[in-house]
Each structure stands twice: as C-alpha cells, then as structure tokens.
C-alpha cells in the first residue's frame with residue numbers, strides 16, 4: 319500500500335559519519351550511539367540494526383521501553399545503557415538482560431541492589447554525578463548515601479561507569495559553566511577512586527563536547543546528533559572548520575522524507591487557496607496537493623513558507639498547512655504529474671532541502687524537528 323509519506327535512511331551516509339566520529343575519538347574510546355527520541359526520529363527499529371551492521375556495539379537510550387525496543391530490533395547482542403527513565407518494577411528485567419542504567423538518586427541504587435539480589439547477578443550501574451547541569455545526578459548531599467549503598471551491596475552492584483552531562487556544550491555562552499563541570503567531575507572522580515570506588519569507565523561527552531573538548535572523551539563518548547549527520551549547533555561546525563580548514567562538511571545527512579503528488583489543481587488569479595485568506599493567487603496557478611500535514615510533523619508554521627522539491631525544482635507551500643495535506647505551487651514546473659515524487663527533506667537531482675532550513679523556518683531546533691517525526695511514518699534503509 320502506498321503510504322502518504324515515507325522516510326529513507328542512507329547506509330553510506332551513516333558509514334561516512336561513523337568513520338568521521340571515529341577519526342575524532344581515536345581507537346581507544348568507545349562510541350556509544352545515542353538513539354533516544356526514536357533514534358532522533360530516524361526510527362529505532364530501522365536505525366539501530368543499521369548502526370550495528372556498520373560496527374556499532376554500544377547504545378544509549380533514554381528509557382526502559384526504548385531499551386526493550388532496541389533489544390528486540392538488534393540481530394546481535396550489544397551493550398545497552400538507559401540514561402534516564404526506568405521504573406522500579408523494570409529493574410529486575412534490566413538486570414536479568416544485562417541492560418545497564420544510570421543511577422542518580424539513593425532510592426534507585428537501593429532498588430537496583432534489591433533487584434540484583436532477586437535476579438542473582440549484579441546490576442551494572444553508571445553513577446551519574448551532579449556537576450552543574452542541575453537535572454539528574456548525585457550531589458554532595460546524597461553521594462555519601464550512595465557510597466554506603468554501594469559498599470554494603472558490592473556483590474550486587476557493579477560500577478560500570480561514572481558519568482555526567484554538560485549543560486549546553488554546543489554554545490560558547492556556556493563555556494565557563496562547562497569547564498567548571500569538567501573540573502568538578504575530575505575532582506569528584508578522584509575522591510571516589512581514593513575511597514575505593516573505581517569504575518570500569520568514565521564518560522561525559524555528547525557530540526558538542528566531543529568536538530570542542532577532546533579532554534572530555536575519557537573512555538566513551540555518547541554521540542547523538544552528529545551520527546545522524548547534523549551539527550549540534552552552527553557554532554560547533556564553525557569551530558570545527560576553524561580548526562580543520564576543509565572545503566566540505568565532513569558529515570552527511572542520513573534522513574530523507576518523501577511523499578508524492580496526490581492531485582493537481584488549476585486555480586485562477588485572485589482566488590484564495592485553502593483555509594482562510596492567507597494566500598491569494600497573484601496569477602493563474604497550478605497547485606500540487608501533497609498528502610502531508612501537521613499531523614505528520616510538517617509544522618503549521620511552514621504555512622506559506624516551506625519549500626519542497628518536485629522534478630528537481632523548488633516549490634513553495636501555498637496557504638496554510640492542513641492536518642493531512644498541503645498545497646504547493648508547481649506553476650513553474652513543466653510536465654508536473656500526479657504521483658511525482660515530492661521531497662520534503664533531502665535531495666532531488668542537484669537541489670536539497672536541509673534539516674537546518676526546515677528547522678529555521680519552523681523555528682524548531684534540528685533535534686526537535688527530527689524527534690517530532692511521527693512513529694507511524696514508514697522508514698526504509700537504502701544504500
């Protein structure tokens with residue numbers, strides 16, 4: 319059955335991005351592929367097996383349900399770390415399946431020890447430290463309790479990692495804060511080690527920190543946005559270019575989003591198009607009706623603004639983006655036909671609609687735009 323739109327993931331682009339990231343971190347640092355937010359909209363079930371086939375064997379997710387989806391999607395075993403939400407009843411499941419998880423409060427640590435005893439093997443935990451993000455993480459107040467629980471349950475709690483997360487490494491505005499976090503993290507780790515808490519690995523870096531602060535790589539980097547071929551911010555790309563004056567972007571977009579023309583319509587000069595009066599035809603026009611709207615993640619703020627590609631040419635959204643359809647102006651596209659491919663994101667011939675342009679017009683962060691692509695758009699892997 320023809321789906322009103324579909325997403326393609328490029329294998330060669332992913333291979334390229336992985337090679338680039340590996341060149342930044344070197345052979346001794348583990349690359350953990352961050353696939354929270356449905357693999358940043360790319361689809362866990364499609365993206366993760368593809369990443370595994372490209373050599374990735376370590377994944378980070380936000381929640382237990384994502385860990386379960388990932389585990390079911392992967393053809394081969396891999397290390398899975400839950401960085402955020404896991405409910406107490408699920409801890410036993412995680413321990414039983416060797417799924418690792420961040421711990422950031424005494425309660426969860428105690429529950430993890432209990433779950434491990436019940437299952438009969440140690441829980442592999444990552445002790446998250448508060449260093450200035452003020453989201454999750456043990457601070458000076460509750461770290462002693464954590465140490466006590468760790469000590470009392472040393473047979474059932476394996477310290478797989480000690481970690482933290484930076485508060486906005488993608489912007490120079492946060493430079494001081496991030497440097498301070500690094501310093502605090504190192505101090506706390508030194509103290510923990512001195513008291514006998516020696517982790518298997520230390521990890522702190524997201525994409526932006528990986529590019530900006532090589533000293534944050536430690537044993538493992540948690541890379542989300544860059545593996546998908548996008549920079550965490552224009553600033554980080556600029557920074558990278560200043561240090562590596564190369565003519566081209568070393569990252570390649572993996573995702574494309576496509577649809578087809580559902581119908582064509584002739585309208586005449588002076589007529590209004592779609593709901594309301596936001597677009598009045600300045601001349602006789604041909605419109606293509608595209609079966610994609612805000613229900614599919616094509617933001618309503620792209621009304622009269624967005625552009626798509628048809629027959630290698632740009633066509634502009636005319637009128638308001640509806641729930642399930644939008645109209646685009648194809649007056650200047652010769653031979654346009656029903657069923658012609660419509661590229662919403664990605665390239666067609668020499669033209670390209672970038673995530674950045676799309677994100678800017680819809681005033682969304684590239685992260686936000688991607689993760690809001692609905693689950694029910696079918697996703698396919700291509701070469």
Ligand SMILES: *Cc1c(COP(=O)(O)O)cnc(C)c1O
Pocket residue numbers: 352354401483523524525526540541542543544550
């Ligand atoms: C999302 C996330 C990352 C990855 O961030 P990117 O900017 O996409 O690389 C790393 N660590 C944690 C804790 C995260 O939540």
